[in-house]
Amino acid sequence: MGKSRNVIGFPYRRLDEAFGSDAPVPAAAAQGEPGTYVRASEAERMAARLQAVAERGDRAAFTELFRHFAPRVRAYLLRGGGDAGRADDVLQQTFEAVWRKAKLYDRRRANPAAWIFAIARNARIDSIRRERRPEFDPQDPAFRPDPAPEGERALAAGQRAEAVRSALSALSDEQRDVLWLPFYEGETYAQIAIRLGLPLGTVKSRARLAFQRLRRSLAAQREGLK
Protein backbone atom coordinates (compact mmCIF):
# COMPACT_ATOMS: atom_id res chain seq x y z
CA MET A 1 0.00 0.00 0.00
CA GLY A 2 3.06 2.21 -0.19
CA LYS A 3 3.07 3.27 3.44
CA SER A 4 6.73 4.21 3.32
CA ARG A 5 6.24 6.57 0.40
CA ASN A 6 5.05 9.86 1.70
CA VAL A 7 6.45 12.42 -0.67
CA ILE A 8 3.56 14.81 -0.37
CA GLY A 9 2.83 14.81 3.33
CA PHE A 10 -0.26 12.76 2.69
CA PRO A 11 -1.37 10.88 5.79
CA TYR A 12 -1.50 7.48 4.14
CA ARG A 13 -1.30 5.61 7.38
CA ARG A 14 -4.38 7.31 8.71
CA LEU A 15 -6.19 6.86 5.43
CA ASP A 16 -5.33 3.19 5.28
CA GLU A 17 -6.80 2.78 8.72
CA ALA A 18 -9.89 4.69 7.82
CA PHE A 19 -10.37 3.05 4.45
CA GLY A 20 -9.85 -0.40 5.91
CA SER A 21 -6.25 -1.48 5.55
CA ASP A 22 -5.34 -5.14 5.13
CA ALA A 23 -3.10 -4.94 8.20
CA PRO A 24 -4.61 -3.27 11.24
CA VAL A 25 -2.64 -0.31 12.55
CA PRO A 26 -4.10 0.15 15.98
CA ALA A 27 -1.71 2.79 17.34
CA ALA A 28 -3.83 5.84 16.62
CA ALA A 29 -7.07 4.12 17.48
CA ALA A 30 -5.63 2.92 20.80
CA GLN A 31 -4.82 6.52 21.70
CA GLY A 32 -8.51 7.16 21.47
CA GLU A 33 -8.39 9.64 18.61
CA PRO A 34 -11.87 10.22 17.38
CA GLY A 35 -12.92 9.73 13.83
CA THR A 36 -10.51 7.01 12.85
CA TYR A 37 -13.31 4.56 12.44
CA VAL A 38 -16.59 6.02 11.41
CA ARG A 39 -19.14 3.37 10.94
CA ALA A 40 -22.43 3.34 9.15
CA SER A 41 -24.40 3.50 12.40
CA GLU A 42 -22.66 6.72 13.33
CA ALA A 43 -23.56 8.28 9.98
CA GLU A 44 -27.17 7.26 10.62
CA ARG A 45 -27.05 8.85 14.05
CA MET A 46 -25.69 12.10 12.62
CA ALA A 47 -28.37 12.04 9.93
CA ALA A 48 -30.99 11.75 12.67
CA ARG A 49 -29.41 14.73 14.48
CA LEU A 50 -29.59 16.83 11.32
CA GLN A 51 -33.21 15.88 10.93
CA ALA A 52 -33.91 16.87 14.55
CA VAL A 53 -32.34 20.27 13.88
CA ALA A 54 -34.45 20.63 10.74
CA GLU A 55 -37.75 19.56 12.27
CA ARG A 56 -37.69 21.13 15.70
CA GLY A 57 -34.59 23.32 15.92
CA ASP A 58 -33.15 20.83 18.41
CA ARG A 59 -30.18 22.55 20.06
CA ALA A 60 -28.87 19.44 21.81
CA ALA A 61 -28.73 17.66 18.44
CA PHE A 62 -26.96 20.67 16.94
CA THR A 63 -24.40 20.65 19.74
CA GLU A 64 -23.74 16.98 19.09
CA LEU A 65 -23.26 17.64 15.38
CA PHE A 66 -20.87 20.46 16.22
CA ARG A 67 -18.85 18.30 18.62
CA HIS A 68 -18.52 15.57 16.04
CA PHE A 69 -17.88 17.60 12.91
CA ALA A 70 -16.27 20.86 14.03
CA PRO A 71 -12.76 19.40 14.62
CA ARG A 72 -12.91 17.71 11.22
CA VAL A 73 -14.19 20.75 9.39
CA ARG A 74 -11.56 22.88 11.11
CA ALA A 75 -8.79 20.47 10.09
CA TYR A 76 -10.11 20.59 6.54
CA LEU A 77 -10.14 24.41 6.54
CA LEU A 78 -6.61 24.57 7.91
CA ARG A 79 -5.32 22.13 5.27
CA GLY A 80 -6.81 24.28 2.58
CA GLY A 81 -4.27 27.00 3.29
CA GLY A 82 -6.12 29.16 5.79
CA ASP A 83 -4.62 30.58 8.97
CA ALA A 84 -6.19 29.55 12.27
CA GLY A 85 -8.08 32.81 12.81
CA ARG A 86 -9.66 32.75 9.41
CA ALA A 87 -10.35 29.02 9.61
CA ASP A 88 -12.32 29.64 12.80
CA ASP A 89 -14.36 32.38 11.10
CA VAL A 90 -15.16 30.04 8.24
CA LEU A 91 -15.93 27.26 10.71
CA GLN A 92 -18.44 29.55 12.37
CA GLN A 93 -20.01 30.40 9.01
CA THR A 94 -20.17 26.72 8.13
CA PHE A 95 -22.13 25.79 11.23
CA GLU A 96 -24.40 28.80 10.91
CA ALA A 97 -25.21 27.49 7.45
CA VAL A 98 -25.71 23.96 8.81
CA TRP A 99 -28.31 25.38 11.22
CA ARG A 100 -30.05 27.46 8.56
CA LYS A 101 -30.01 24.85 5.83
CA ALA A 102 -30.81 21.77 7.92
CA LYS A 103 -34.36 21.78 6.52
CA LEU A 104 -32.93 21.24 3.04
CA TYR A 105 -31.07 18.12 4.17
CA ASP A 106 -32.51 14.93 2.71
CA ARG A 107 -31.09 11.82 4.32
CA ARG A 108 -32.14 9.62 1.43
CA ARG A 109 -29.91 11.65 -0.87
CA ALA A 110 -26.84 12.63 1.08
CA ASN A 111 -24.90 11.35 4.02
CA PRO A 112 -24.22 13.91 6.74
CA ALA A 113 -20.45 14.09 6.22
CA ALA A 114 -20.86 14.72 2.48
CA TRP A 115 -23.52 17.35 3.11
CA ILE A 116 -21.43 19.20 5.70
CA PHE A 117 -18.33 18.85 3.52
CA ALA A 118 -20.17 20.63 0.70
CA ILE A 119 -21.20 23.48 3.02
CA ALA A 120 -17.65 23.87 4.36
CA ARG A 121 -16.26 23.77 0.82
CA ASN A 122 -18.57 26.57 -0.29
CA ALA A 123 -17.77 28.65 2.79
CA ARG A 124 -14.09 28.18 2.03
CA ILE A 125 -14.47 29.32 -1.59
CA ASP A 126 -16.46 32.37 -0.45
CA SER A 127 -14.25 33.50 2.39
CA ILE A 128 -10.76 32.23 1.69
CA ARG A 129 -10.64 32.36 -2.09
CA ARG A 130 -13.07 35.29 -2.28
CA GLU A 131 -14.73 33.87 -5.35
CA ARG A 132 -18.34 33.11 -6.04
CA ARG A 133 -19.50 29.56 -6.13
CA PRO A 134 -21.80 29.00 -9.11
CA GLU A 135 -24.49 26.50 -8.13
CA PHE A 136 -27.57 25.06 -9.80
CA ASP A 137 -30.91 25.71 -8.15
CA PRO A 138 -33.51 22.91 -8.08
CA GLN A 139 -36.25 25.60 -7.89
CA ASP A 140 -35.10 27.15 -11.19
CA PRO A 141 -37.80 26.74 -13.87
CA ALA A 142 -35.01 25.86 -16.34
CA PHE A 143 -33.75 23.08 -14.04
CA ARG A 144 -34.21 19.61 -15.56
CA PRO A 145 -35.45 17.46 -12.64
CA ASP A 146 -34.34 13.92 -11.87
CA PRO A 147 -36.41 11.26 -13.62
CA ALA A 148 -38.82 9.40 -11.32
CA PRO A 149 -36.93 6.84 -9.24
CA GLU A 150 -37.00 3.44 -10.88
CA GLY A 151 -37.54 1.57 -7.65
CA GLU A 152 -33.88 0.75 -7.45
CA ARG A 153 -32.89 0.21 -3.86
CA ALA A 154 -30.51 3.04 -3.03
CA LEU A 155 -27.83 2.53 -0.45
CA ALA A 156 -28.61 4.18 2.87
CA ALA A 157 -26.54 7.24 3.73
CA GLY A 158 -24.15 5.36 5.99
CA GLN A 159 -23.80 2.37 3.69
CA ARG A 160 -22.92 4.63 0.80
CA ALA A 161 -20.06 6.25 2.71
CA GLU A 162 -18.86 2.79 3.77
CA ALA A 163 -18.92 1.64 0.16
CA VAL A 164 -16.96 4.71 -0.98
CA ARG A 165 -14.47 4.22 1.82
CA SER A 166 -13.79 0.66 0.79
CA ALA A 167 -13.66 1.61 -2.89
CA LEU A 168 -11.08 4.31 -2.07
CA SER A 169 -8.93 1.77 -0.26
CA ALA A 170 -8.82 -0.31 -3.44
CA LEU A 171 -7.31 2.53 -5.50
CA SER A 172 -3.60 2.79 -6.16
CA ASP A 173 -1.59 5.45 -4.30
CA GLU A 174 -1.30 7.39 -7.56
CA GLN A 175 -5.04 7.42 -8.04
CA ARG A 176 -5.67 8.36 -4.43
CA ASP A 177 -3.22 11.28 -4.74
CA VAL A 178 -5.29 12.90 -7.47
CA LEU A 179 -8.44 12.57 -5.36
CA TRP A 180 -6.95 13.53 -2.02
CA LEU A 181 -5.04 16.59 -3.17
CA PRO A 182 -8.05 18.46 -4.62
CA PHE A 183 -10.55 17.38 -2.00
CA TYR A 184 -8.52 17.80 1.09
CA GLU A 185 -5.55 19.99 0.25
CA GLY A 186 -7.63 22.18 -2.03
CA GLU A 187 -5.10 21.92 -4.86
CA THR A 188 -5.96 22.55 -8.50
CA TYR A 189 -4.83 20.09 -11.17
CA ALA A 190 -2.21 22.63 -12.26
CA GLN A 191 -0.78 22.76 -8.73
CA ILE A 192 -0.82 18.96 -8.50
CA ALA A 193 1.00 18.73 -11.84
CA ILE A 194 3.78 20.93 -10.45
CA ARG A 195 3.89 19.07 -7.13
CA LEU A 196 4.12 15.67 -8.76
CA GLY A 197 6.21 16.77 -11.75
CA LEU A 198 3.65 15.50 -14.26
CA PRO A 199 2.07 17.06 -17.35
CA LEU A 200 -1.31 18.66 -16.64
CA GLY A 201 -3.02 16.28 -19.08
CA THR A 202 -1.69 13.26 -17.19
CA VAL A 203 -3.05 14.58 -13.89
CA LYS A 204 -6.48 15.19 -15.42
CA SER A 205 -6.68 11.79 -17.07
CA ARG A 206 -5.51 10.14 -13.85
CA ALA A 207 -8.34 11.91 -12.00
CA ARG A 208 -10.85 10.73 -14.60
CA LEU A 209 -9.59 7.16 -14.33
CA ALA A 210 -9.61 7.20 -10.53
CA PHE A 211 -13.22 8.45 -10.55
CA GLN A 212 -14.21 5.83 -13.10
CA ARG A 213 -12.58 3.07 -11.12
CA LEU A 214 -14.35 4.22 -7.97
CA ARG A 215 -17.70 4.20 -9.77
CA ARG A 216 -17.13 0.69 -11.11
CA SER A 217 -16.15 -0.59 -7.73
CA LEU A 218 -19.32 0.93 -6.22
CA ALA A 219 -21.45 -0.63 -8.95
CA ALA A 220 -19.83 -3.99 -8.23
CA GLN A 221 -20.56 -3.58 -4.51
CA ARG A 222 -24.19 -2.77 -5.32
CA GLU A 223 -24.44 -5.89 -7.44
CA GLY A 224 -23.03 -7.87 -4.54
CA LEU A 225 -25.81 -6.61 -2.27
CA LYS A 226 -28.59 -7.88 -4.54
Next chain:
Amino acid sequence: MTISHHVGGDLLLAYGAGTLDEATSILVATHLALCPPCRAELALAEVIGGVMMESATTGTAPAESLPDPAIVGAGHDGERHGPAAVLSAQPGSFVLPQPLRDYAGCDAAQLPWRTMGGGVRQVALKTRGSGATARLLSIGAGKRVPEHGHRGAELTLVLAGALYDRDTWYRRGDVDAADSSVVHRPAAGPERDCICLAVTDAPLKFPALIPRLLQPFFGI
Protein backbone atom coordinates in the same frame (compact mmCIF):
# COMPACT_ATOMS: atom_id res chain seq x y z
CA MET B 1 -34.28 15.12 -24.49
CA THR B 2 -31.16 13.59 -23.06
CA ILE B 3 -27.67 15.00 -23.14
CA SER B 4 -25.04 12.99 -24.95
CA HIS B 5 -21.89 15.09 -24.43
CA HIS B 6 -21.08 15.55 -20.76
CA VAL B 7 -18.49 17.40 -18.73
CA GLY B 8 -15.48 15.20 -17.98
CA GLY B 9 -15.09 13.34 -14.68
CA ASP B 10 -12.01 15.43 -13.87
CA LEU B 11 -14.14 18.60 -14.05
CA LEU B 12 -16.92 17.14 -11.89
CA LEU B 13 -14.34 16.06 -9.30
CA ALA B 14 -12.67 19.47 -9.23
CA TYR B 15 -16.06 21.20 -9.00
CA GLY B 16 -17.01 18.86 -6.14
CA ALA B 17 -13.70 19.50 -4.41
CA GLY B 18 -14.11 23.25 -4.89
CA THR B 19 -10.80 23.68 -6.73
CA LEU B 20 -12.18 24.54 -10.15
CA ASP B 21 -11.78 28.16 -11.28
CA GLU B 22 -14.91 30.30 -11.23
CA ALA B 23 -15.41 30.57 -15.01
CA THR B 24 -15.23 26.80 -15.56
CA SER B 25 -17.43 26.28 -12.48
CA ILE B 26 -20.19 28.32 -14.15
CA LEU B 27 -20.10 25.95 -17.11
CA VAL B 28 -20.13 22.85 -14.89
CA ALA B 29 -22.96 24.20 -12.68
CA THR B 30 -25.02 25.06 -15.78
CA HIS B 31 -24.48 21.61 -17.25
CA LEU B 32 -25.47 20.09 -13.88
CA ALA B 33 -28.74 22.09 -13.91
CA LEU B 34 -29.60 20.33 -17.18
CA CYS B 35 -28.11 16.87 -16.56
CA PRO B 36 -29.49 14.54 -13.84
CA PRO B 37 -26.87 11.78 -14.43
CA CYS B 38 -24.01 14.23 -13.84
CA ARG B 39 -25.72 15.44 -10.66
CA ALA B 40 -25.55 11.85 -9.38
CA GLU B 41 -21.83 11.88 -10.15
CA LEU B 42 -21.42 15.14 -8.24
CA ALA B 43 -23.21 13.58 -5.26
CA LEU B 44 -20.64 10.79 -5.36
CA ALA B 45 -17.80 13.32 -5.49
CA GLU B 46 -19.23 14.98 -2.38
CA VAL B 47 -19.38 11.62 -0.59
CA ILE B 48 -15.65 11.29 -1.36
CA GLY B 49 -15.11 14.73 0.21
CA GLY B 50 -17.12 13.71 3.28
CA VAL B 51 -15.20 10.44 3.67
CA MET B 52 -11.88 12.27 3.41
CA MET B 53 -12.98 14.90 5.89
CA GLU B 54 -14.12 12.19 8.31
CA SER B 55 -10.98 10.12 8.02
CA ALA B 56 -8.29 12.78 8.17
CA THR B 57 -6.35 13.79 11.23
CA THR B 58 -8.72 15.83 13.31
CA GLY B 59 -6.14 18.05 14.96
CA THR B 60 -7.19 20.27 17.81
CA ALA B 61 -10.80 20.76 18.68
CA PRO B 62 -11.96 24.32 18.22
CA ALA B 63 -12.72 26.39 21.25
CA GLU B 64 -16.38 26.02 22.15
CA SER B 65 -17.40 28.59 19.59
CA LEU B 66 -20.71 26.98 18.87
CA PRO B 67 -22.76 29.42 16.82
CA ASP B 68 -25.75 30.55 18.79
CA PRO B 69 -28.81 29.52 16.79
CA ALA B 70 -30.67 32.48 18.29
CA ILE B 71 -28.49 34.91 16.34
CA VAL B 72 -28.51 32.84 13.16
CA GLY B 73 -31.25 34.28 11.01
CA ALA B 74 -33.74 32.12 9.17
CA GLY B 75 -31.98 32.89 5.91
CA HIS B 76 -33.18 31.99 2.46
CA ASP B 77 -30.50 29.64 1.28
CA GLY B 78 -31.57 27.56 -1.64
CA GLU B 79 -34.72 29.64 -2.06
CA ARG B 80 -33.71 32.12 -4.71
CA HIS B 81 -37.14 31.89 -6.28
CA GLY B 82 -40.26 32.44 -4.29
CA PRO B 83 -43.15 30.10 -5.15
CA ALA B 84 -44.76 32.85 -7.23
CA ALA B 85 -41.75 33.22 -9.52
CA VAL B 86 -41.66 29.48 -10.10
CA LEU B 87 -45.38 29.27 -10.83
CA SER B 88 -45.40 32.22 -13.20
CA ALA B 89 -42.55 30.85 -15.30
CA GLN B 90 -43.28 28.18 -17.85
CA PRO B 91 -40.97 25.16 -17.79
CA GLY B 92 -38.16 25.74 -20.22
CA SER B 93 -39.01 29.41 -20.62
CA PHE B 94 -35.50 30.46 -19.64
CA VAL B 95 -32.67 29.96 -22.11
CA LEU B 96 -30.10 30.51 -19.37
CA PRO B 97 -30.35 28.18 -16.35
CA GLN B 98 -29.97 29.75 -12.92
CA PRO B 99 -26.18 29.64 -12.46
CA LEU B 100 -25.83 31.68 -15.65
CA ARG B 101 -28.65 34.09 -14.85
CA ASP B 102 -26.83 34.81 -11.58
CA TYR B 103 -23.87 36.06 -13.61
CA ALA B 104 -25.66 37.57 -16.60
CA GLY B 105 -28.26 39.31 -14.43
CA CYS B 106 -31.04 38.42 -16.89
CA ASP B 107 -32.03 35.90 -19.54
CA ALA B 108 -30.49 35.71 -23.03
CA ALA B 109 -33.00 38.00 -24.75
CA GLN B 110 -32.30 40.94 -22.41
CA LEU B 111 -28.50 40.70 -22.64
CA PRO B 112 -26.44 43.62 -24.01
CA TRP B 113 -25.03 41.58 -26.89
CA ARG B 114 -22.03 43.11 -28.67
CA THR B 115 -21.46 42.21 -32.25
CA MET B 116 -18.14 40.68 -33.27
CA GLY B 117 -18.92 40.60 -36.98
CA GLY B 118 -19.85 37.64 -39.15
CA GLY B 119 -23.16 37.14 -37.34
CA VAL B 120 -21.46 36.37 -34.03
CA ARG B 121 -22.29 38.34 -30.87
CA GLN B 122 -20.88 38.01 -27.39
CA VAL B 123 -21.29 39.02 -23.76
CA ALA B 124 -18.34 38.52 -21.45
CA LEU B 125 -19.17 37.30 -17.94
CA LYS B 126 -17.39 38.89 -15.02
CA THR B 127 -15.62 36.37 -12.83
CA ARG B 128 -13.05 36.67 -10.07
CA GLY B 129 -9.91 34.66 -9.70
CA SER B 130 -7.28 34.01 -12.28
CA GLY B 131 -7.29 31.63 -15.17
CA ALA B 132 -10.25 30.93 -17.35
CA THR B 133 -12.66 33.42 -18.85
CA ALA B 134 -16.33 32.85 -19.65
CA ARG B 135 -18.43 34.46 -22.37
CA LEU B 136 -21.85 33.90 -23.85
CA LEU B 137 -21.87 33.65 -27.63
CA SER B 138 -24.78 34.01 -30.00
CA ILE B 139 -23.99 32.59 -33.43
CA GLY B 140 -26.46 33.52 -36.14
CA ALA B 141 -28.41 30.63 -37.72
CA GLY B 142 -26.17 28.93 -40.28
CA LYS B 143 -23.17 31.16 -39.46
CA ARG B 144 -19.71 29.95 -38.52
CA VAL B 145 -17.28 31.37 -35.98
CA PRO B 146 -13.90 32.30 -37.51
CA GLU B 147 -11.47 29.41 -37.70
CA HIS B 148 -9.35 29.28 -34.54
CA GLY B 149 -6.90 27.16 -32.61
CA HIS B 150 -6.29 27.04 -28.87
CA ARG B 151 -3.44 27.68 -26.50
CA GLY B 152 -5.30 25.84 -23.75
CA ALA B 153 -8.66 24.19 -23.20
CA GLU B 154 -11.94 25.48 -24.63
CA LEU B 155 -15.27 24.20 -23.37
CA THR B 156 -18.49 25.17 -25.14
CA LEU B 157 -21.87 24.45 -23.56
CA VAL B 158 -24.83 24.78 -25.92
CA LEU B 159 -27.89 26.54 -24.46
CA ALA B 160 -30.14 27.11 -27.48
CA GLY B 161 -30.15 25.98 -31.08
CA ALA B 162 -27.52 23.55 -32.28
CA LEU B 163 -23.78 23.71 -32.83
CA TYR B 164 -21.96 21.66 -35.46
CA ASP B 165 -18.30 20.98 -34.78
CA ARG B 166 -15.97 18.31 -36.15
CA ASP B 167 -18.73 16.04 -37.51
CA THR B 168 -20.85 16.21 -34.37
CA TRP B 169 -24.06 18.07 -33.48
CA TYR B 170 -24.28 19.55 -30.01
CA ARG B 171 -27.61 20.61 -28.48
CA ARG B 172 -28.92 22.18 -25.29
CA GLY B 173 -26.86 20.89 -22.34
CA ASP B 174 -24.16 19.26 -24.50
CA VAL B 175 -20.52 20.20 -23.94
CA ASP B 176 -18.04 20.48 -26.83
CA ALA B 177 -14.45 20.17 -25.56
CA ALA B 178 -11.41 21.28 -27.56
CA ASP B 179 -7.77 21.39 -26.52
CA SER B 180 -4.59 22.88 -27.97
CA SER B 181 -4.45 20.19 -30.66
CA VAL B 182 -7.75 21.33 -32.19
CA VAL B 183 -8.21 23.94 -34.92
CA HIS B 184 -11.91 24.29 -35.73
CA ARG B 185 -14.71 26.39 -37.15
CA PRO B 186 -17.92 25.51 -35.29
CA ALA B 187 -21.17 26.47 -37.02
CA ALA B 188 -24.70 27.18 -35.80
CA GLY B 189 -27.50 24.97 -37.11
CA PRO B 190 -29.67 26.47 -39.88
CA GLU B 191 -32.97 26.70 -37.91
CA ARG B 192 -32.16 29.31 -35.29
CA ASP B 193 -29.36 31.24 -33.62
CA CYS B 194 -27.14 29.14 -31.42
CA ILE B 195 -26.53 30.50 -27.93
CA CYS B 196 -23.67 28.94 -26.02
CA LEU B 197 -21.34 29.50 -23.11
CA ALA B 198 -17.64 29.34 -24.01
CA VAL B 199 -14.92 29.00 -21.39
CA THR B 200 -11.26 29.27 -22.34
CA ASP B 201 -8.18 29.18 -20.14
CA ALA B 202 -5.89 30.87 -22.67
CA PRO B 203 -6.35 33.24 -25.62
CA LEU B 204 -7.44 31.68 -28.90
CA LYS B 205 -5.28 31.58 -32.03
CA PHE B 206 -6.80 33.03 -35.20
CA PRO B 207 -4.94 32.20 -38.41
CA ALA B 208 -6.85 34.80 -40.45
CA LEU B 209 -5.61 38.39 -40.29
CA ILE B 210 -8.80 40.30 -39.55
CA PRO B 211 -9.99 38.20 -36.60
CA ARG B 212 -6.43 38.33 -35.27
CA LEU B 213 -6.38 42.13 -35.49
CA LEU B 214 -9.77 42.35 -33.78
CA GLN B 215 -8.87 39.84 -31.06
CA PRO B 216 -7.67 42.41 -28.45
CA PHE B 217 -10.91 44.38 -28.81
CA PHE B 218 -13.05 41.35 -28.04
CA GLY B 219 -10.78 39.99 -25.32
CA ILE B 220 -11.17 36.49 -26.71
